[in-house]
Amino acid sequence: MTAFPSTDPSPELRGEGAAPQAVGAGTHDGMAADAHAVGSADSRDAGVRTSFAPSLLISLAALAAIAPLATDAYLPAFNHMAADLGVSASTTQLTLTAFLVGVALGQLSIGVLSDRFGRRPLLLWGSVLAFVAGVGTAVAPSAAVLLAARFLQGLGGAAGMVLGRAVISDRSRGITAARALSLVMAIQGIAPVVAPILGGALVGPVGWRGILAVVAAFQGLLVLLVAAWVPETLPAQRRHEGGLGVLIEGTRALGKDRVFVRLTIINALVYALLTSYLSAAPFMMQGVLGMSTAAYTSVFAVCGLMVTVTVAVCGAAAKRISPERQIRMGLIAVLVVDVVFAAVCLLRLSAPVSSTPLMIVTIALFIGHVMTLGICMGNLPAVALGRTGRWAGTGSALLGFVQFIFGGTASPLVGLTGHASGVAFGVTILVLALAANVLAVFGVRSRGEKERQRAAAEARRAARLGRDQLAAQAAPAYDVADAAVDVDSDTGVPGA
Incomplete structure (x- = not known):
């Protein structure tokens, strides 16, 4: 079973008290506390899988x-x-x-x-x-x-x-x-x-x-x-009573996690960028560029295929490039594409036009827009829900609800300048992309998670190479030396 320290939610979010500190390393009490902590972690991770059945x-x-x-x-x-x-x-x-x-x-x-x-x-x-x-x-x-x-x-x-x-x-x-x-x-x-x-x-x-x-x-x-x-994936011992009170309690608990809140809003902004495309593409391609229904449908199908391929590729690359890093890369790519797209909309697509080169550029920008969104679409929910602990159902509900609110609000905005203009679409995607990147600057993971991820990766590499066995054999000697140093420090007597 693989552990993922970077996404393990805090004890507060799991509804558990903080583990007591072990006082006096090396004592029986300290070892008992460590054993208890390991047992608790095992029970929390009992249902965790490193793979899923294709049928599921x-x-x-x-x-x-x-x-x-x-x-x-x-x-x-x-x-x-x-x-x-x-x-x-x-x-x-x-x-x-x-x-x-x-x-x-x-x-x-x-x-x-x-x-x-x-x-x-x-x-x-x-x-x-x-x-x-x-x-x-x-x-x-x-x-x-x-x-x-x-x-x-x-x-x-x-x-x-x-x-x-x-x-x-x-x-x-x-x-x-x-x-x-x-x-x-x-x-x-x-x-x-x-x-x-x-x-x-x-x-x-x-x-x-x-x-x-x-x-x-x-x-x-x-x-x-x-x-x-x-x-069933939620055992009876991990369920809790309540209705509206559970929603309020879960929302309050998750609201204390600033990273989860940021990820939820960024995910909603990314979804709003997607719904902006879905709402604007028909009238921009047909009303502004004069494309036929068959041609528009073909472009729509290509965009859908490309975003699907992008999401799949990012999922396959998750072992080499962390989901958090993919999110940052994807948001920057979205901003770059949408800045160019907004400029084209404001300068060239404010009224119906007949230009084959402009049509090709616009289609390429639509494809680039959805592909860059695809980099974020699978990673954002995964990282956000990885922080929810026992509030996974409530967290997923909040994630979907906020996503719908943002998407539903953005959809009508892209048509404010009419069905024969792409100006409103350009302004909308530019504002949304900027907002997502500004939020991402404040971080998409907790402080210290990157270091813990590196430590965990190094531990896995050491285990594969057998270096952990060498460290375990050498540990008693180092422990004795460390204990001697501690005694020297505490008593002030050299060589004690």
Whole structure:
């Protein structure tokens, strides 16, 4: 079992008292205290894994992919939906809002409840609720029923989003968690690529009800995946009672960790940069650059593929480049790309243009924008949740809720200058990238963690080379010498 000292949360966050200091090194009391500390650490790390079953990672990725699938797949059918139900375009837009509100509330409440009742029951029943509500959206006779069903669909679907992160945090830390989250995000990144293509292909043959039925069928598959492949990862002895009080207590405890707060806000800013792209790309490519729907869809698919590959590569590189360092590198890269992108938007994309070189530059900047975000997307949740200890469910809920608030706020901002201008998008991404980098300057890890990581890495290298055995054999002689020096210092008698 591999230990990750850099991400082990403080005793306060684990809900434990600080370990007592051993007084008088080398005494029986000191050795007993050390043994007790080791035993406590073993019990805390009993469920930690250095790897995950592929079936579990696939299940968690599919659970997290439901949100982009449920939001992006039916967007091409908005006009058909409005005509069929006899409602305005704004009412049709509310079906998306209702889903996102359900996701936000679900992330905040389900994570807290899972700290009390465990991960698996909430995952299973949340998936069942999302499936039943999904069927309701496909057969809804009116807009009111559709809105209610979409809200419940988001509420249930949030279970997979928030608890997938908590499951990984329960069973891993540090590099292992970063690699698992990166792999999950790489797999789930296929959803934003497939969803609009799938929706565009299905809207003609089956209409909006058929698209929502396909989404419901996918949610039914998720129920089977959870039942078969997702175990309980929060033992009964690590659960705690309470509802709203737990949320308040957990938020207060996590709020004392300034690094966790910073990571949560940086993660939300990165997500806001992603949603800014998702909201602005359609009208910038079509309304400003005059691209066809087929061409826009192709670029969208390439961007989705590239961010997926980037997340996967960063996860594979976590053993050589620490997640914290990747975050700093990624944020700097985001700022560099977005400064250039903002300049192009302000100077050349303030109105519709017809220029092939400018189109190529803009597409390249979109790809660079999402790729640099991919460097951070898997690492930020992993490092943040590695600090939550027994508040993993609450921490994951807060991470998702704040992320949604920032993303939901940024989305409408990119359209303030109209559908035929990229100025608002340029200003928005520049401000968000600057804010993320300013926060990162204050640190994405606790003071001294870098030194502890180096010490742990050196200890692992020594173990592989057998130097630890040599040190253990030489330790008694050095201990005796050290003890003699201590006696000399205490008594003031040379050679005592």
